Amino acid sequence: MNSDLQDYSHKRLNILTGEWVLVSPHRAKRPWQGQNEAVSNEVRPAHDPNCYLCAGNKRINGETNPNYEDVFVFTNDFAALQTGSKDFTIEDGLLTAQSEHGICKVICFSPDHSKSLAEMDPSEIEKVVIAWQREYNALAKNDFIEYVQIFENKGAVMGCSNPHPHGQIWSQSSLPNEIIKKDENQSEYFNKKNRSLLGDYLDQELSKQERIIFENDAFVVLVPFWAVWPYETMIVPKRHQPNILGLKGHETLLFSEAISVLTKVYDKLFNTSFPYSSGIHQAPTNDKDNSHWHWHMSFYPPLLRSATVKKFMVGYEMFGSPQRDITAEIACEKLKQLI
Amino acid sequence: MNSDLQDYSHKRLNILTGEWVLVSPHRAKRPWQGQNEAVSNEVRPAHDPNCYLCAGNKRINGETNPNYEDVFVFTNDFAALQTGSKDFTIEDGLLTAQSEHGICKVICFSPDHSKSLAEMDPSEIEKVVIAWQREYNALAKNDFIEYVQIFENKGAVMGCSNPHPHGQIWSQSSLPNEIIKKDENQSEYFNKKNRSLLGDYLDQELSKQERIIFENDAFVVLVPFWAVWPYETMIVPKRHQPNILGLKGHETLLFSEAISVLTKVYDKLFNTSFPYSSGIHQAPTNDKDNSHWHWHMSFYPPLLRSATVKKFMVGYEMFGSPQRDITAEIACEKLKQLI
Numbered sequence: 088m089n090s091d092l093q094d095y096s097h098k099r100l101n102i103l104t105g106e107w108v109l110v111s112p113h114r115a116k117r118p119w120q121g122q123n124e125a126v127s128n129e130v131r132p133a134h135d136p137n138c139y140l141c142a143g144n145k146r147i148n149g150e151t152n153p154n155y156e157d158v159f160v161f162t163n164d165f166a167a168l169q170t171g172s173k174d175f176t177i178e179d180g181l182l183t184a185q186s187e188h189g190i191c192k193v194i195c196f197s198p199d200h201s202k203s204l205a206e207m208d209p210s211e212i213e214k215v216v217i218a219w220q221r222e223y224n225a226l227a228k229n230d231f232i233e234y235v236q237i238f239e240n241k242g243a244v245m246g247c248s249n250p251h252p253h254g255q256i257w258s259q260s261s262l263p264n265e266i267i268k269k270d271e272n273q274s275e276y277f278n279k280k281n282r283s284l285l286g287d288y289l290d291q292e293l294s295k296q297e298r299i300i301f302e303n304d305a306f307v308v309l310v311p312f313w314a315v316w317p318y319e320t321m322i323v324p325k326r327h328q329p330n331i332l333g334l335k336g337h338e339t340l341l342f343s344e345a346i347s348v349l350t351k352v353y354d355k356l357f358n359t360s361f362p363y364s365s366g367i368h369q370a371p372t373n374d375k376d377n378s379h380w381h382w383h384m385s386f387y388p389p390l391l392r393s394a395t396v397k398k399f400m401v402g403y404e405m406f407g408s409p410q411r412d413i414t415a416e417i418a419c420e421k422l423k424q425l426i
Numbered sequence: 427m428n429s430d431l432q433d434y435s436h437k438r439l440n441i442l443t444g445e446w447v448l449v450s451p452h453r454a455k456r457p458w459q460g461q462n463e464a465v466s467n468e469v470r471p472a473h474d475p476n477c478y479l480c481a482g483n484k485r486i487n488g489e490t491n492p493n494y495e496d497v498f499v500f501t502n503d504f505a506a507l508q509t510g511s512k513d514f515t516i517e518d519g520l521l522t523a524q525s526e527h528g529i530c531k532v533i534c535f536s537p538d539h540s541k542s543l544a545e546m547d548p549s550e551i552e553k554v555v556i557a558w559q560r561e562y563n564a565l566a567k568n569d570f571i572e573y574v575q576i577f578e579n580k581g582a583v584m585g586c587s588n589p590h591p592h593g594q595i596w597s598q599s600s601l602p603n604e605i606i607k608k609d610e611n612q613s614e615y616f617n618k619k620n621r622s623l624l625g626d627y628l629d630q631e632l633s634k635q636e637r638i639i640f641e642n643d644a645f646v647v648l649v650p651f652w653a654v655w656p657y658e659t660m661i662v663p664k665r666h667q668p669n670i671l672g673l674k675g676h677e678t679l680l681f682s683e684a685i686s687v688l689t690k691v692y693d694k695l696f697n698t699s700f701p702y703s704s705g706i707h708q709a710p711t712n713d714k715d716n717s718h719w720h721w722h723m724s725f726y727p728p729l730l731r732s733a734t735v736k737k738f739m740v741g742y743e744m745f746g747s748p749q750r751d752i753t754a755e756i757a758c759e760k761l762k763q764l765i
């Protein structure tokens with residue numbers, strides 16, 4: 088391992104977005120006198136009569152949830168994106184705006200209110216993966232849907248307003264910022280080399296073995312070289328495939344195993360139900376050739392030092408670049424030991 | 427005002443960064459069942475013997491603060507950037523890294539531990555502005571400093587670890603991400619039109635009067651058309667000038683007045699000491715021609731509904747684009763009424 092990267096302040100390039108992260112390895116010693124997060128390790132019941140996501144309960148819009156047994160998907164009652172609303176474009180001098188249409192869904196991972204992905208078996212998680220595939224496929228069939236974002240906000244600190252295990256799917260009529268960047272960088276590389284950018288990166292990581300947490304036949308779990316969040320990780324399929332519909336045979340189960348191993352390790356790290364936002368970046372669902380895309384799932388967890396002390400992405404990070412204290416290599420080392 | 431922008435989901439373009447924000451005006455009605463922030467409206471003493479920023483107290487590194495009477499600047503005891511450390515570049519396949527050098531400073535706005543900018547007079551704030559100018563100028567004189575980021579994290583929710591009124595200045599040997607984007611967009615416009623992008627934008631906003639909160643002879647305080655944070659604002663000098671050294675005569679006082687009016691309005695909005703990160707984006711301090719730069723100060727406050735309910739920039743926002751519920755126009759209306 089290059090020891091300069093462990094000793095001196097430096098920046099690292101995210102090859103997917105083209106943006107930099109500032110790394111300050113020497114800064115981890117700084118004492119913390121700031122805000123502590125509330126930890127809630129309360130034991131939840133398997134069914135909560137007041138939870139609008141539990142089976143059989145009423146939602147805010149009056150509908151009653153079915154008595155679902157594994158995964159349950161419904162359209163968000165307070166969707167950020169609307170369908171069928173007016174189409175318009177504003178190009179008024181330096182003011183540019185455009186209507187954006189879309190469909191937002193909520194996906195309950197399990198009827199069991201008390202569980203998180205970390206407490207579900209890979210075979211249960213596989214039902215979530217299959218629901219993600221089904222939804223991606225169905226949403227993509229809408230002519231006006233160009234991109235489908237699957238994500239989960241876990242924990243109150245990540246803005247999650249209900250502890251029932253669930254994620255969301257927002258699909259929309261144009262490409263969001265992060266996808267535009269990843270599309271450009273993957274496309275440029277693929278056009279030049281006729282190989283997947285992330286595939287080549289994976290080969291390099293596998294040969295170095297400095298940032299790999301776990302692998303099975305189809306997936307690698309690693310801390311990317313350019314990780315921003317203290318314990319940021321990525322699950323990458325070994326085979327180049329643009330979207331999750333590319334999973335074959337038992338690869339859905341192997342993906343579920345990767346999610347299971349990672350979320351369990353996270354919970355062990357600070358002995359708490361580990362908060363994060365996770366998301367799957369994959370090929371747009373437009374008519375273009377998207378074969379340069381190599382899908383991946385990322386986890387952005389905010390905790391830095393303990394169950395109560397998070398990393399704040401504030402002043403410098405908002406106005407300059409993201410900044411981290413512990414290096415990707417140290418983070419990987421800590422996570423790997425907990426498997 | 428275009429009513430489509432108040433009724434339907436749409437995206438707006440940030441002309442400075444080239445990125446989009448998703449706006450969901452219809453979503454403000456969504457009930458909130460998530461995390462509440464702690465509010466601390468405790469009255470603080472004018473001098474706290476345990477505060478490492480108060481005059482005459484000892485800092486963690488053993489140094490004693492002078493008995494300063496207005497503004498006090500010192501080098502950060504736990505700086506994220508180092509000077510004089512090794513120079514290196516890593517170009518190892520798809521791993522790209524580069525050493526980054528810099529100087530980080532802390533600036534105490536006042537010896538009075540109990541105050542914030544909102545509680546200081548414009549004439550007191552002017553001393554902060556003059557210190558910013560002095561620091562920008564002195565740091566720029568270092569050959570290896572290419573950019574100087576002045577910022578403030580205010581409030582525990584913004585990662586501020588000490589309530590003593592203070593900001594920071596991080597200066598570094600290359601341009602951070604946000605500056606690279608703003609540099610490109612301002613430069614492109616300036617080369618084409620030989621006019622300042624932000625100057626032309628300002629003219630348009632002044633003629634529309636839909637997003638202006640306040641103006642004096644030299645400054646405009648407005649909610650930018652592309653605002654991301656619920657009550658995000660910008661202070662823009664009317665005269666085109668690349669950096670804060672361009673302020674002439676009583677313009678430092680007029681800038682201080684703008685800061686004073688804005689921070690007071692913020693405190694009134696939810697009847698709390700309003701948290702935010704603020705920062706000044708200005709011309710790099712490298713050898714290039716930076717006359718396309720038009721400096722400005724932005725405020726990114728997280729609160730959305732009340733002193734305890736903030737906007738979470740999480741899952742969709744991290745993986746897709748920033749998203750907001752109330753429109754820039756509604757936010758401006760609310761702030762303007764509080765002057």
Ligand SMILES: O=P(O)(O)O[C@H]1O[C@H](CO)[C@@H](O)[C@H](O)[C@H]1O
Pocket residue numbers: 121398399400401402403404410579584585586587
């Ligand atoms: O430097 P401070 O106040 O200790 O730290 C705060 O501001 C820094 C600059 O935005 C951030 O990197 C830290 O995460 C935040 O807690």
Ligand SMILES: O=P(O)(O)O[C@H]1O[C@H](CO)[C@@H](O)[C@H](O)[C@H]1O
Pocket residue numbers: 240245246247248460737738739740741742743749
């Ligand atoms: O949709 P929810 O869970 O109510 O809301 C949460 O996730 C959304 C998507 O990331 C964010 O826009 C909200 O700020 C956050 O509180």
